[in-house]
Amino acid sequence: xxxxxxxxxxxxxxxxxxxxxxxxxxxxxxxxxxxxxxxxxxxxxxxxxxxxxxxxxxxxxxxxxxxxxxxxxxxxxxxxxxxxxxxxxxxxxxxxxxxxxxxxxxxxxxxxxxxxxxxxxxxxxxxxxxxxxxxxxxxxxxxxxxxxxxxxxxxxxxxxxxxxxxxxxxxxxxxxxxxxxxxxxxxxxxxxxxxxxxxxxxxxxxxxxxxxxxxxxxxxxxxxxxxxxxxxxxxxxxxxxxxxxxxxxxxxxxxxxxxxxxxxxxxxx
Amino acid sequence: xxxxxxxxxxxxxxxxxxxxxxxxxxxxxxxxxxxxxxxxxxxxxxxxxxxxxxxxxxxxxxxxxxxxxxxxxxxxxxxxxxxxxxxxxxxxxxxxxxxxxxxxxxxxxxxxxxxxxxxxxxxxxxxxxxxxxxxxxxxxxxxxxxxxxxxxxxxxxxxxxxxxxxxxxxxxxxxxxxxxxxxxxxxxxxxxxxxxxxxxxxxxxxxxxxxxxxxxxxxxxxxxxxxxxxxxxxxxxxxxxxxxxxxxxxxxxxxxxxxxxx
Numbered sequence: 001x002x003x004x005x006x007x008x009x010x011x012x013x014x015x016x017x018x019x020x021x022x023x024x025x026x027x028x029x030x031x032x033x034x035x036x037x038x039x040x041x042x043x044x045x046x047x048x049x050x051x052x053x054x055x056x057x058x059x060x061x062x063x064x065x066x067x068x069x070x071x072x073x074x075x076x077x078x079x080x081x082x083x084x085x086x087x088x089x090x091x092x093x094x095x096x097x098x099x100x101x102x103x104x105x106x107x108x109x110x111x112x113x114x115x116x117x118x119x120x121x122x123x124x125x126x127x128x129x130x131x132x133x134x135x136x137x138x139x140x141x142x143x144x145x146x147x148x149x150x151x152x153x154x155x156x157x158x159x160x161x162x163x164x165x166x167x168x169x170x171x172x173x174x175x176x177x178x179x180x181x182x183x184x185x186x187x188x189x190x191x192x193x194x195x196x197x198x199x200x201x202x203x204x205x206x207x208x209x210x211x212x213x214x215x216x217x218x219x220x221x222x223x224x225x226x227x228x229x230x231x232x233x234x235x236x237x238x239x240x241x242x243x244x245x246x247x248x249x250x251x252x253x254x255x256x257x258x259x260x261x262x263x264x265x266x267x268x269x
Numbered sequence: 270x271x272x273x274x275x276x277x278x279x280x281x282x283x284x285x286x287x288x289x290x291x292x293x294x295x296x297x298x299x300x301x302x303x304x305x306x307x308x309x310x311x312x313x314x315x316x317x318x319x320x321x322x323x324x325x326x327x328x329x330x331x332x333x334x335x336x337x338x339x340x341x342x343x344x345x346x347x348x349x350x351x352x353x354x355x356x357x358x359x360x361x362x363x364x365x366x367x368x369x370x371x372x373x374x375x376x377x378x379x380x381x382x383x384x385x386x387x388x389x390x391x392x393x394x395x396x397x398x399x400x401x402x403x404x405x406x407x408x409x410x411x412x413x414x415x416x417x418x419x420x421x422x423x424x425x426x427x428x429x430x431x432x433x434x435x436x437x438x439x440x441x442x443x444x445x446x447x448x449x450x451x452x453x454x455x456x457x458x459x460x461x462x463x464x465x466x467x468x469x470x471x472x473x474x475x476x477x478x479x480x481x482x483x484x485x486x487x488x489x490x491x492x493x494x495x496x497x498x499x500x501x502x503x504x505x506x507x508x509x510x511x512x513x514x515x516x517x518x519x520x521x522x523x524x525x526x527x528x529x530x531x
Contacts, residue, residue, distance in 0.1 A: 049437055058440050091407050095382050096414070107410045110417035153408045161409055 005084060005164040006030050006068055008051070008191060013062035015215025016043065021063075022217050026209065030164075033192045035202040038211035044195040045090075047211065048167045051193065052085050053077055061214065086161035088168045088185070094141035094149055100124065101137030107160050119159070127155035130180045132245075147176050154181045165191045172198040177241065179234055200237065203230035271354045272346070272373030272452045276392050281380040282402040282433030283358055284312050289439040291320050291356070294446070298353035303327060303345050305338050305359035312358070323349075331473070331511050334359065335366035336463055340500070340508070342370070346452075354446065367391030367461040374449040375460065376442065378402055378431070379419070381411075386418045391461040394423045398445050400431045400438070473514035489513055497528045 007029050012021040028034055036044045043061070050063045054072045057064050065072070067084065076082055096103060104120050120137060128134050131151035135144065144152065154176070157166065166185055171194070172178050178201065186192050196202050203226045210218040243253055277283045287302070294300060302324040304313040313324040325345070329337040338359050349355050359368050367390070369375030377396035379386070381403050386393060393399065399419050404412050416428055427445065431438035469482035472489030476482075496509040504525040506512040515521035523529050 053438075059437065060435075087409050089405060089408065091405070093407075094411060095407055096411055103410070103414070106414050106417075110413045149408075153410065156408070156410045161413075 004068075005191065008165065009066040009069065010047075010050070010216075011064040011066065012216070013050075013057070013059075013064070015061075015213045017213065019215065021215040023219060026216070026219060028191050028193070028207075030191060031189055032207065033186055033194065033205045035205035035208040036193060036195045036211060037197070037202050037208055040197075042211045043214035044211050045169060046214065047209070047216070048087065048169055048193065048195055051165070052087055052167060054085075083161075084163055085165045085167060086157045086163035087166070088153055088157050088171065090169050090173065091153075092146045092149055092173075094144065094152075096141050098141055099137065100135060100139050100141060100144075100152065103141055104137075104156065104160065107156065111160060113160070123155045123159045124152075126159060126184055127151040130154060130176045130184065150176050151181070154184060158184045158187075164189075166193070168192065168194045168196075170195055170197065172196060172201060179238070200230045200233035203227065203233070270346070270350070270352055270451055271446065271449055272370065272457070273354060273356045273376065273446055273449070274369050274373060275356065275358045275376050275378060276360070276368055276396070277378035277402075278380060278383060279360055281378045281383070282431070283378045284316075285433030286378055286400065286402065286431050286436075286439055286442070287356060287358055288316065288319070289433075289436040290443055290446070291316065291322065293440065293443045294354060295320055295322055299351065301325075301345075301349045301352045301355045303341075303355065303357045305329065305334060305341075305357065307334055307360065330507060331514060332508060333366075333463070333466055335368050336466065337508075338368045339459060339463065342457065346457075366463055367395040367459070369395050369397070369460040370457040371460055372450075372452045372455070372457050374398070374446060376400060376445075381415055382406060386415065386422055389422070393419070395460040396423060396426055397449075398442065399423065399426045399428050400442055401428065402431050402433055404430045405432055471510075473518050485517060488517055492516060492523070495523075495529050496526055503527050 007027055010026040012023050012025065014020055036047055038044050046059070046061055050059050050061055051065055053059065054065045054067065054077050055061070055063050056071065076084055098106070101120055104123055105115060108115050124135055124137060128151070131147045133145060133148055135148050135152060168185065171181055178198070182201070194201055194205060202208055203222060206222055208220050208222065209216055210220070246253060275283050275287055291300060291302065300322045302313065302316050302322060304310055304324065305327045307329050309328070310326055313326040316322065317324040327337070327341050345355060345357070367375070375396045376398045377393050378400050379393060379402065381401050401415065401419070412430070419426070419428060429438055429441040431442065467486070469485030469489065472485050474482050474485035492513045496512065498509050500508040504512045504521070506515060506521070512521060512526060516523050
């Protein structure tokens with residue numbers, strides 16, 4: 001990707017009653033992770049859609065999106081070879097009757113990229129980090145489970161649809177290890193927006209945008225304490241996943257083993 | 270007058286998308302909407318009621334829907350000279366056909382879950398605009414691959430993604446419509462020829478047998494020479510062809526056609 005993205009800006013539009021949103025503009029800088037929260041049907045996915053199509057007051061919300069303080073070129077919206085944005089929607093299944101390996105190859109070609117030795121294997125290996133059931137290149141896409149499909153989509157977004165801006169819609173519904181998935185998707189120097197109902201994901205972001213009735217009502221910066229709480233919540237969830245794994249293996253569960261590790265000093269997110 | 274044809278397989282989201290487009294255009298333009306279907310529809314009534322624009326329903330019945338559409342287009346244009354935009358929706362059913370005309374704008378609503386674009390004929394390959402629907406159901410990777418495949422079979426087309434449920438993307442189609450040229454007072458040309466339809470089965474033969482088919486074809490052609498081919502409707506049928514089938518089936522009498530009597 002030749003385009004260097006330092007910042008995207010959301011200029012306010014209107015909510016579903018036609019009232020002006022309660023902000024002037026939101027700047028999201030390179031390297032930031034932003035959560036979009038709100039009740040079901042509040043308009044969270046609409047904001048992702050506005051970003052994906054780089055809306056110019058031509059969507060329902062009448063929002064305007066700037067890239068590096070400028071109105072982006074129309075070509076950037078649709079041509080996958082120039083697209084700035086990779087998105088992971090809520091879809092859980094593939095529709096194409098094709099092997100995993102061929103599919104990834106085809107996607108590389110449609111993005112106008114040359115494959116290199118071993119890339120396809122890396123994409124599949126990465127997907128296998130976040131799903132319990134291993135995927136192999138010979139498998140047919142149609143036969144993948146929901147978890148396998150999502151894992152492959154995550155790895156595809158991270159490795160083939162490589163873009164400076166990443167939009168993620170409710171990754172927690174996917175039946176995959178979401179923490180691991182986010183780690184794969186959120187690379188340093190990218191702009192990431194996550195629509196989520198998940199408290200630990202929301203509190204892990206740098207900022208959160210609260211949406212109600214189709215409009216942004218509040219923008220909050222995450223406090224250090226909230227990040228700590230996110231870490232704790234995450235630990236509880238992973239503990240739950242470990243228990244699930246034991247149950248699946250047919251083991252009995254005797255005790256609740258509550259202990260929480262301190263926050264490891266991660267490289268900044 | 271701008272002449273816009275929407276074509277797409279049943280269930281691709283044509284009508285929902287057209288509704289959003291009518292909503293966006295109706296305040297600035299005088300619209301007319303014609304719905305072509307095979308057997309039954311009430312979309313024309315629903316659109317007339319909801320958006321207060323004139324509409325018409327055209328059911329092909331026993332005729333090939335695309336042939337029927339082409340037969341009806343001149344009437345629709347003649348009756349709507351005062352309109353700015355005429356929108357025609359057709360199921361374009363057999364994929365071999367393309368109902369598009371060179372002078373107007375042909376828009377294919379293409380359901381992304383409906384399989385490989387290379388299976389489609391002129392309905393896709395001759396479209397000026399391909400609006401891909403239901404993209405929200407699948408991953409970005411598949412959307413991009415699908416897009417590349419569409420461009421492979423129709424390299425000149427403009428592609429846009431639409432969502433019939435939320436109306437997302439329909440604004441692009443309205444822009445294309447606004448930019449498209451008006452038709453002049455001239456004969457319209459089909460972008461692609463229709464398939465031939467001249468056998469005994471066209472005249473209603475049901476028995477699968479060479480002899481039966483041949484006899485029915487001969488009897489049909491004989492009657493075809495007698496009827497005026499005006500599709501005047503005086504016999505009680507929508508077209509001369511339907512009348513001929515009914516006569517050969519024994520459902521109607523030859524004399525019901527006032528021209529044969531003479």
